[in-house]
Structures are given as structure tokens and as C-alpha cells.
Amino acid sequence: MTTLLHIDASARPGLSGTHAHGSHSRRLGHRFVTTWRAARPQDEVIYRDIGATPPGHVTGEWIASGYTPPAEREPWMHAVLAESDALIAELRRADVLVIGVPMYNFGMPAPLKSWIDNIVRIGATFDFDRSRENPYVPLLAERHRRTVLLSSCGSSGYGPGGFQAQMDLLTPGIASPLALLGLTEVHSVAIEHAEDPGDLLDRSIAEALDRVDALVGELQAS
Numbered sequence: 554m555t556t557l558l559h560i561d562a563s564a565r566p567g568l569s570g571t572h573a574h575g576s577h578s579r580r581l582g583h584r585f586v587t588t589w590r591a592a593r594p595q596d597e598v599i600y601r602d603i604g605a606t607p608p609g610h611v612t613g614e615w616i617a618s619g620y621t622p623p624a625e626r627e628p629w630m631h632a633v634l635a636e637s638d639a640l641i642a643e644l645r646r647a648d649v650l651v652i653g654v655p656m657y658n659f660g661m662p663a664p665l666k667s668w669i670d671n672i673v674r675i676g677a678t679f680d681f682d683r684s685r686e687n688p689y690v691p692l693l694a695e696r697h698r699r700t701v702l703l704s705s706c707g708s709s710g711y712g713p714g715g716f717q718a719q720m721d722l723l724t725p726g727i728a729s730p731l732a733l734l735g736l737t738e739v740h741s742v743a744i745e746h747a748e749d750p751g752d753l754l755d756r757s758i759a760e761a762l763d764r765v766d767a768l769v770g771e772l773q774a775s
């Protein structure tokens with residue numbers, strides 16, 4: 554059995570094409586998971602709507618707790634880290650991480666940054682070993698996990714070779730911390746022109762949905 558961890562990060566509820574003012578990135582995530590389950594109904598899907606319920610921010614107490622060795626933690630430290638523990642446990646269970654994410658101001662929405670800040674934790678998902686040339690040790694590399702980034706943006710040209718590719722802080726902002734943990738395989742599908750309803754947006758949605766369907770087939774076959 555394969556386990557999918559499906560995360561939605563849009564502040565907008567509902568799906569574009571179905572609900573008024575619905576989210577394009579939620580639509581792609583919904584399409585990915587329903588297409589996956591149609592072929593593999595036995596697989597498990599863990600769902601987190603962090604757009605609706607954002608994880609807590611990292612605080613001074615969080616940092617003090619996270620950097621205290623587990624055996625030395627006081628009860629309040631375990632309480633502070635409880636949400637991080639739960640989010641990390643979900644990620645550990647997952648074989649495929651599916652993230653539906655809008656572009657906000659060239660990067661990711663704050664709730665997704667909070668999720669990343671909660672799952673990137675020393676001693677839990679990565680370690681630091683000064684004796685190595687690269688001191689970072691990924692702790693989620695014990696088996697291969699794949700990441701699927703399903704994004705939406707109002708403009709266009711953020712992809713490799715695009716006219717504003719250097720402005721894309723979304724993809725590297727997510728891919729870099731995941732690579733630190735050992736999740737190095739990232740597949741991206743984006744809807745562009747979301748702020749310009751018309752032919753360009755319609756075509757972009759149709760192409761993105763086709764790419765999602767194809768990607769599900771590729772991942773299930775490999």
C-alpha cells in the first residue's frame with residue numbers, strides 16, 4: 554500500500570471550476586488524489602488543510618524545546634513540540650507528498666512556511682555532523698519519497714527559462730528544505746494566468762489537468 558500525504562495551502566476554500574472563487578491549486582490537488590485513488594483505491598490518503606487551519610509559528614519556546622535532547626526535555630517542551638511531532642509523523646508515513654500551493658508575493662503562503670518550519674527539526678528529520686564535509690544528514694532518506702508540487706499563480710513565466718524565472722521563490726523555497734530531509738524527487742505542475750481569466754487561463758488549466766493525470770500514471774508505474 555502507498556500512502557499519500559495531501560496538503561492544501563490556499564487561503565481560498567473550494568475548487569475552481571466547481572465553486573465560485575474556488576482555488577486552482579486545490580483543484581489540481583483534488584484531481585491528483587481522485588485520479589490516484591480511482592486506479593489504487595486501497596492506498597491511504599492523509600489530508601491536511603493548512604490553508605484553513607495553519608500550523609503554529611516557530612517560537613522561542615519551540616526552538617528551546619527542539620534543540621534540547623529528547624531525554625532532557627521537560628514536560629512543557631513535549632507539549633510545545635506536539636504539533637511538530639504530529640506533522641513529522643504524517644510525513645514519515647507518506648510515500649508521496651502532494652502539495653497544492655498558491656504563489657503569494659513570489660513565494661509560498663505563510664501557513665505552508667509554518668508547516669515547513671515544523672517539519673524541519675534537528676534530531677527528528679535532519680541531523681548535523683561536523684565531521685562531515687557536508688554536515689547535514691537527512692533523516693527521511695531511509696526510503697524513497699516523492700514530492701508533487703501543484704501550484705497556481707496569477708502571472709506566468711516562472712518556469713525554467715521563463716521571463717521571470719528568477720522571481721520564483723516558491724519552488725526552491727519548498728524543494729530546498731525538503732531536500733535537506735532527503736526528499737529530493739520533486740515534480741511540478743502549475744496553472745498560470747489565474748489573474749487573467751480568458752483563453753490563456755482556460756488553456757493553462759486544461760494543460761495542467763492533463764499533466765496531473767499523466768503524472769499520476771507515471772508515478773504509479775514507477
Ligand SMILES: Cc1cc2nc3c(=O)[nH]c(=O)nc-3n(C[C@H](O)[C@H](O)[C@H](O)COP(=O)(O)O)c2cc1C
Binds near residue numbers: 657747
Ligand atoms: C496575497 C496574494 C499574493 C499574490 N502574489 C502573486 C505573485 O507574486 N505572483 C503571481 O503570479 N500571482 C500572485 N497572486 C495570484 C495567485 O497566485 C493566484 O490567484 C493563484 O491562483 C492563487 O492560488 P489559488 O487559486 O489556489 O487560491 C497572488 C494572490 C494573492 C491573493
